[in-house]
Amino acid sequence: MANFFKRRMSWVNTRMGFFLLTIGLFWVKTYIAYQTEFTLGAKGSVQQFLLLINPLPAALLVFGIALYFRGRLAYWLMMIINVLESTWIFANVLYYREFSDFLSFGIMKGSSDVGNNLGKSLAQITHAYDFFVYVDIIVLIILLVTHVIRIDARPFKRRYAFSITVLSFGLMFAEFGMANADRSGLLTRTFDNNYIVKYLGLNEYAAFNAYQTQKESATRASANASDMKSVLKYLKQNRVSPNVSYYGKEKGKNVFVIHLESFQQFLIDYKVNGKEVTPNLNKFYHNQNTLSFDNFYNQVAQGKTSDAEMMLENSLFGLPQGSAMTTYGTQNTFQAAPAILSQQAGYTTAAFHGDVPSFWNRDNTYKSWGYQYFFSSSYYTEKSGYSVGYGLKDKIFFKQSAKYIEQLPQPFYAKLITLTNHYPYELDKKNTDFPATKTGDKTVDPYVQTAHYLDQAFGEFMTYLKKAGLYKNSMIVAYGDHYGISNNHRPAIAQLLGKSKVTNFDLAQFQKVPFMIHAAGLKGGINHTYGGEIDVLPTLLDLLGVKNTDTIQFGQDLLAKNRNQTVAFRNGNFISPTYAKIGGTVYDTRTGKALSLTTAQKKTVDKMQNHVTTELSLSDRVIYGDLLRFYTPKNFTKVDKSSFTYKYKPAMEKLAEAEKKEKTSALVKNKGKETTYKTDAPELK
Numbered sequence: 001m002a003n004f005f006k007r008r009m010s011w012v013n014t015r016m017g018f019f020l021l022t023i024g025l026f027w028v029k030t031y032i033a034y035q036t037e038f039t040l041g042a043k044g045s046v047q048q049f050l051l052l053i054n055p056l057p058a059a060l061l062v063f064g065i066a067l068y069f070r071g072r073l074a075y076w077l078m079m080i081i082n083v084l085e086s087t088w089i090f091a092n093v094l095y096y097r098e099f100s101d102f103l104s105f106g107i108m109k110g111s112s113d114v115g116n117n118l119g120k121s122l123a124q125i126t127h128a129y130d131f132f133v134y135v136d137i138i139v140l141i142i143l144l145v146t147h148v149i150r151i152d153a154r155p156f157k158r159r160y161a162f163s164i165t166v167l168s169f170g171l172m173f174a175e176f177g178m179a180n181a182d183r184s185g186l187l188t189r190t191f192d193n194n195y196i197v198k199y200l201g202l203n204e205y206a207a208f209n210a211y212q213t214q215k216e217s218a219t220r221a222s223a224n225a226s227d228m229k230s231v232l233k234y235l236k237q238n239r240v241s242p243n244v245s246y247y248g249k250e251k252g253k254n255v256f257v258i259h260l261e262s263f264q265q266f267l268i269d270y271k272v273n274g275k276e277v278t279p280n281l282n283k284f285y286h287n288q289n290t291l292s293f294d295n296f297y298n299q300v301a302q303g304k305t306s307d308a309e310m311m312l313e314n315s316l317f318g319l320p321q322g323s324a325m326t327t328y329g330t331q332n333t334f335q336a337a338p339a340i341l342s343q344q345a346g347y348t349t350a351a352f353h354g355d356v357p358s359f360w361n362r363d364n365t366y367k368s369w370g371y372q373y374f375f376s377s378s379y380y381t382e383k384s385g386y387s388v389g390y391g392l393k394d395k396i397f398f399k400q401s402a403k404y405i406e407q408l409p410q411p412f413y414a415k416l417i418t419l420t421n422h423y424p425y426e427l428d429k430k431n432t433d434f435p436a437t438k439t440g441d442k443t444v445d446p447y448v449q450t451a452h453y454l455d456q457a458f459g460e461f462m463t464y465l466k467k468a469g470l471y472k473n474s475m476i477v478a479y480g481d482h483y484g485i486s487n488n489h490r491p492a493i494a495q496l497l498g499k500s501k502v503t504n505f506d507l508a509q510f511q512k513v514p515f516m517i518h519a520a521g522l523k524g525g526i527n528h529t530y531g532g533e534i535d536v537l538p539t540l541l542d543l544l545g546v547k548n549t550d551t552i553q554f555g556q557d558l559l560a561k562n563r564n565q566t567v568a569f570r571n572g573n574f575i576s577p578t579y580a581k582i583g584g585t586v587y588d589t590r591t592g593k594a595l596s597l598t599t600a601q602k603k604t605v606d607k608m609q610n611h612v613t614t615e616l617s618l619s620d621r622v623i624y625g626d627l628l629r630f631y632t633p634k635n636f637t638k639v640d641k642s643s644f645t646y647k648y649k650p651a652m653e654k655l656a657e658a659e660k661k662e663k664t665s666a667l668v669k670n671k672g673k674e675t676t677y678k679t680d681a682p683e684l685k
């Protein structure tokens with residue numbers, strides 16, 4: 001047997017043979033870990049293929065270092081590299097088990113509370129089979145020590161070692177090219193660590209994360225407390241006082257923030273073949289107790305949903321590139337809506353979303369923002385047909401959210417992020433009972449169909465709130481996060497708007513999204529003030545009567561009298577009731593005509609531009625420099641991230657305890673009787 005092995009396996013007695021064997025085993029075990037320990041969501045043949053091959057290029061590169069060394073040393077180096085590489089897998093397996101996300105260097109540096117909490121639970125979550133990642137190393141060492149595999153002491157040609165290094169880079173570039181073709185913006189927009197691992201691999205993820213962490217700590221290190229002074233000075237000059245007829249009017253009410261995915265303002269009252277696309281939202285929009293804003297713009301950049309969330313809950317702008325939530329959400333100090341409301345008004349705070357928690361780094365960022373609960377995919381029952389695109393279909397999402405909402409001690413602040421109305425606007429036949437538009441643009445035409453579905457889901461949720469007794473004592477906020485139809489679809493947009501062609505000004509107007517606040521007894525109506533997502537937090541806090549005179553907020557209460565109505569777009573363009581500046585051209589907002597400016601007009605426009613540039617750059621400084629660590633508003637305590645867990649069991653135990661103690665949840669108030677949720681979702685029939 002041993003002889004047979006020796007004869008057949010003689011190739012492993014060469015340096016190259018041993019190298020390939022080591023890499024082969026490493027490749028297989030990485031792939032097994034991918035399949036059994038992580039939920040990477042590889043869909044379709046391209047992603048499956050990339051997942052399968054992605055351990056190879058980096059392994060060739062890293063293990064290949066050993067080939068530059070002589071004799072025995074090369075063998076031992078390979079083993080050492082293997083131990084380090086396997087430990088990286090091992091650590092990620094454990095971390096992922098607890099947090100459904102990959103380890104980041106920021107967390108490992110120990111500067112975050114999330115990291116501090118890790119050590120405690122490590123022992124509890126380790127399984128014996130996790131050590132499987134070291135098995136190949138042990139076997140290889142035994143084979144070497146017992147001379148079953150002989151060490152090839154002959155010098156290995158540098159040329160060959162170098163060729164392997166070159167090959168590894170070549171493969172890596174090819175891999176990146178394929179990945180980026182499948183998911184553009186993979187590294188610039190940095191959606192989700194799962195994506196980077198799925199497309200590029202664990203090693204590439206480590207390298208990218210190290211680079212990001214290094215960049216982030218460099219800007220952090222160069223910032224100091226005096227930078228905060230200029231921010232404070234600016235904000236002091238720009239503070240407006242709240243509108244007395246609205247201030248504190250909704251004090252103590254629950255708050256629902258309903259994030260309408262990719263929902264644009266033009267959909268409101270829009271009709272296809274004489275039928276309203278969104279009858280429920282239209283009714284809500286026109287309700288006498290709803291404050292609706294018809295000059296409200298999305299201000300997002302690459303971070304899309306995450307930029308909207310950043311603005312809405314922090315009144316800080318998203319970044320010019322990438323997503324602030326992914327890059328800075330874990331480490332930075334924030335003074336966000338959930339933290340403010342729970343600390344200053346005793347609110348229970350919860351976010352709901354039918355996607356994996358790691359997307360946009362929500363799992364970490366929400367802790368920094370002070371969310372006590374984050375109900376994400378693992379809290380929802382998933383059956384075949386329940387999901388489309390990024391996650392749960394809206395009707396099923398709202399229905400399943402209800403059972404958690406009922407358990408929240410009141411008052412609560414609950415944010416529900418919908419998903420179905422997301423590019424590419426796919427929905428199965430049985431959920432599609434609305435005609436598509438007929439522009440001939442395949443991306444654009446189904447948009448109204450998923451918007452209609454979202455509207456029905458919204459309507460069902462409103463009916464539920466009424467039945468559960470939550471409608472009257474809640475302030476319900478609904479908003480669209482960003483455009484659904486991008487500017488690349490000019491001819492189709494023109495058709496939708498009934499125009500022969502669209503100008504850049506029209507496209508800027510197309511960036512309007514709904515923003516509506518409804519509450520029983522609220523003086524509603526359609527408000528024409530110009531504003532955007534950055535203005536939401538001060539507006540809500542003022543309505544709730546929560547003091548925010550010394551908080552760091554770049555927006556202004558939309559109901560305030562003397563507010564500045566110049567709305568900044570993230571690229572430095574802007575729009576106001578008088579002038580709009582889009583890509584170097586100034587337009588008259590009232591007529592939409594391009595202007596050649598008089599000296600006086602130019603002065604006014606320059607002043608507006610200056611305001612926009614200043615607020616964007618100061619907001620960026622706050623995020624890049626983590627400046628909020630140098631400033632704490634009165635009555636605010638720095639958020640302790642380690643006090644939160646979003647893991648199902650402990651979170652539900654915590655919720656049950658809170659419910660028992662406070663006795664204010666809807667469920668308790670309805671004497672333990674769950675409210676039946678009515679939905680016509682065909683999947684649930």
Ligand code: GP9
Nearest residue numbers: 303304305306355359390
């Ligand atoms: C994913 C969802 C989509 O969880 O929020 O984000 P988007 O692509 O709209 O930025």
Ligand code: MN
Nearest residue numbers: 262304305481
């Ligand atoms: Mn979005």
